[in-house]
Amino acid sequence: MERFQGKKILIVGIGKTGFTLIHFFNKVGCDIKVTDIKPIFDLNKAVKKLKKIQPAPQMTFGEHREDDFLEADVIVYCSAVNPELPQLELARQNGKEVYSEFALGNILCRKPIIAVCGSQGRTTVAHMIGYTLKLDGKNVFIGGTSESSFIEYSMLPNKDEIDYVVVEVSSIQMRKLTNFHPRLVVFTNISENYPEKHFNSVGEYIETKLSIIKTLSPDDTLVVNFDQLANNTFFRNANCQTYWYSRKSFVTMGVINEIQGTHFHDRRIHSNINYHSEFKVNQMRIVGQNNRENLLAAITACKALEVSDKSIQTCITKFPGIPHRLEFLMEKNGVDFYNDSKAENMKDLCTSIKAFKKQVILIAGGKDVEDFDFEPYASDIIEHTRVVVLVGESKERMNRALQEHTQTFIVGSFEESILLAYQKSRTGDVILLSPGNEASDFFRDYEERGSYFKKLVYQL
16 A cells, blocks of 8 residues: 555546546555546435545546646556557556556455456445455455455455455456456356446457456366356466356266366255365255356355365355345244345346245335336236335335236335235235335435335334
């Protein structure tokens, strides 16, 4: 951190990560300036927040001035910013230090890095690995997202006591990222749906995503989803120790003698990494096919790291899930409560209700979007829920789409929705908040909605 002391810093892009960077460089004692291409009237909340910071940074909005980039000693840009921005290229040509936020976190990290990559499941897998390592007595930092950016590791008062740094790594963060050498890499999947704003083609996207594999050496470890990526020669020929995981049985597929890894066989999870282990899954707290797949990835990584079987089994039975994503809250009088506030579209809602084998009481609704058609999702909701409680702006239109449902109720407040759902519940039911709509009718965002739901549930 001392290497930046007293330097002129330019932060490009204002968001959650931008404010974290300001906090970091303020602690170091730097002269800070921020710039964002958005006009100031689009950044009212951010500007008010910036003015409260002491000392307040200088600000440039609505444009990127070349002078700001040339006057700075160090330039750090947020992940959403194009790394080939002309002003960034100009700064590089003039010998300035230019880093993405993730790259800055990487150069300041002196601990073993576990990188979780893939198109889906990164957050859950990263937190499962971190949770299990902590159960095993290790000190762990988990980050790499806008909610908890990589640079936050360097701000920890106990950073020297950290044993492992677990980071999510997206394709966007991989752009122009050099000298990134994790000890262990997990690859969950690769989707052909790519962020077109940041990549010119699916080929460029996949090539960027796979570039991390080229950094691995025989002393490093790669964990890969066998069901989705086994036919990819890039993973088959990786220059490192490779372990695979599968929701299917390696025995049934006839590959048990060919590969090492973790698989589901005979109603248990089996792993033949280092030594054979079996794990019971009949009391798993997390639900859903995707989460079971994420669990297999985490177990494989933890086995490779020689985590104890006891800690892994405890994770299987007690890991509550990620906040606001099918998060288990508690069981009360035989009724389980789950917070899925992040499900802000109907496709995610339908995926969530299908994750449960128990009867579901669904709390749904939120901001109404004009002309959105709820009808295509009605049959899934009717089939997979016993009771539906609707709240928020969209409740009336959702109710009309669900008119064939035998138990649908409309309530006037969010508080009432939880009380009514609990009144209608029976032993063995699941009460699930999975709104299917954005939160901005009553709440600032899905996080505020989910946190308030948790508060009300714990007060029951």
